[in-house]
Structure formats: C-alpha cells, structure tokens
Amino acid sequence: MSNAFWQTKTLEQMTSEEFESLCDGCGKCCLNKVIDDDTDDLYFTDIACRLLDSKSGACRDYSNRFSLVPDCVKVDPADEESFLWLPPSCSYRRVREGRPLPSWHPLLTGSKAQMHKLKMSVAGRSVPESRGYGLVERIVSWPLVDRD
Template structure:
C-alpha cells in the first residue's frame, strides 16, 4: 500500500504577514531593488514617478542594500517596511512580494522562495540590474524618469 504524503504548505501560504517571524518576513524580499530607486512626486497631482537612479547604498550588481542592517543610520528617508504601512505605500512595485501578499495574491513563479534559487529574480529579469545608475552619478533626477517599475 502506498501512502500519498502531502508536501507541507510553504509559510507564506498559511501565515498572514503579521503571523510571520522576522526571518520569514525578511526572506520575502526578492531583491529586485526597485523600491530603492529614487522617486519624484508631482507637487500638484501627487503622482509618483520612478527614476532609474538607485540609492547610493544599493549594490547595482546584487541589487541588495550594501548596508542593510545600518541603512537607517545612513539614509534618513529609508522607509522601514512593515505590516502596517505596506498597504499604504501605493508606489511599491506590483511584483513586490510584500505587496502581493498584502493584496491576497501568491508569490510569482520566479520568486527565490519558490525556485529555491537566490538569483532567480535577477535571472528572470525583474530586478534593476543593468537598468539603473547610482545616485552619486546622477545630477538631474528628472532626466532619469522611467515608465517601469509598474
């Protein structure tokens, strides 16, 4: 007699964002680096435009923050993403795992937690790799406005 053993469900399918451990929460970040791009807000409409200019702390090769643990010491305006503000930050990219789960959606097939390959977001071409410059090399942000991320 063969028993059909069911695979356990991954944590993001059975836990809400508030139920996740700090380690689980951190592992949701796919490392796209898109939220670390400078943004411009239209004074009249309030509309947010992304630029292809990355925060000086972002490593353009790995698309990860080079000073992640100390980032708030270096960057006053770096937002600490949490379960309370994720639904309010409408400019977060539509591919962001935190946004997807907060909207009741699943992780995409290319997400590193799904593929078990830490480079799969880069390999899928959804990161800022080869598409961004670092802030210290960009003078006029308006010249770098892009129509991605969505």
C-alpha cells in the same frame, strides 16, 4: 521556517525571519522616486540609492541602512503609507493584496537567478546618485512591470 507560510499567514502574523525572507531582493524600492505634487502620482527613476550595489541589485549595508540613509522606507504592516513606495511586483504588496508570489520568486526557485533573468530586479539597470542626474530626466517605467 514552515513551507509556504506566505499562503497561510498575513504579514502581521509572520515571524521576523519569515517577513525578511519574503523580500525577493529585487532592489526596486532602492530606486529614487518622484511624486507629482498635483496628482500624488508616484514615478520611479533608475537612480539608485547610494547604498545599492548596481551590479547585484543588493544593499551594500542592509543592517545599517536606516541610520546611513534616513529616508530609507521600512516596510511595516502597520504603516499603510510604507506600501505606497513599493512597486507592484513587490512581494509584500502581493501578499498584502492577496496575490500569490510570482513563479520567479527566490523562495520558490531557490535563488535569484530567474528573477534577474526575467529582468525583475534592478541588477545592472540603475545609475548611481553620485552622477548628479535630475530625477525627472531619469523617470523609467520598467520598475512597474510585474510578471507572474
């Protein structure tokens, strides 16, 4: 993998290995979301997908996620709509919008520690779907926070 490929390639030009490595693993896209039917505004909740490990913020079955959770969104550079579900801090959104990766990104720091420390991931901040919460009662704004 070449260094800083995200500065020289578009998402479409990246190899699948590069594309995968661009994901910071924040887990924010694994939170349930609500769309306001009248305004089309998107809201994040802190209710986690059933595959999300709430402690680490990682998917517990990443390779099988699409078969186990049919509405899991696949980020696809050719599918504009797939980006609508991503938080502002998402690396795929950042690169697509011509923004640099944040200083806490694991590709720059070598680990997820700084991301977790700055609370840019869902680790330890979500509630499980199985508790049966209503989506609207669990709307939160912290997934929308972005930091350079």
